[in-house]
Amino acid sequence: MLPVDRALAMAREKGLDLVEVAPEANPVVCKIVDYGKYRYQLEKREKKQQKATRLKEVKFTIQTGEHDFQTKLARIREFLSAGHMVRVSVFFKGRQIIHIGKGEEILARVAAATKDMAKVDQDMTSKGRTLQMLLVPVKGGRVEDKNAQSVSEEI
Structure with a gap:
């Protein structure tokens, strides 16, 4: 468990973003990832789930x-x-x-x-x-x- 400012500093060092993945959890769960790539993967997953109509x-x-x-x-x-x-x-x-x-x-x-x-x-x-x-x-x-x-x- 890291403080928010330290996690942000680590993300900036690596040239990545700090993304909140589970806001309902206690404590809140965040990841250090490339945000553009993360959004692309989420959209890809949603499209795959929508294709279920058969x-x-x-x-x-x-x-x-x-x-x-x-x-x-x-x-x-x-x-x-x-x-x-x-x-x-x-x-x-x-x-x-x-x-x-x-x-x-x-x-x-x-x-x-x-x-x-x-x-x-x-x-x-x-x-x-x-x-x-x-x-x-x-x-x-x-x-x-x-x-x-x-x-x-x-x-």
Whole structure:
């Protein structure tokens, strides 16, 4: 533990800066570093953390049971609350492809169950033996309707 004036003198001798890294700590923690380089590293770290928004995928089949559906729905909600986009896919095996309506029902149920925190960015599309839909999280967890009118309440 050094007095502030002595730490500043040491920093000036080395041609560096005295930077406070933990102001809440008792005693306050400071480092002798090149401030420009320190800021660059902090910005680089923040950019790396912001890049966490990724595309997640949750897969269903038309034979997915109710409990499994609810479990997968909980995972979708978890991904959306973390800010990730979610691709919901329904796979058809063998002759199941003739029951494409059941796959559409599953995607409609997922869209309805997550409408409070996500919007459908890409509607149901068929790609080979797969039916897909893309959900995008909405900031603040609320979907804003473009046609909705604002209502102010007077007290």
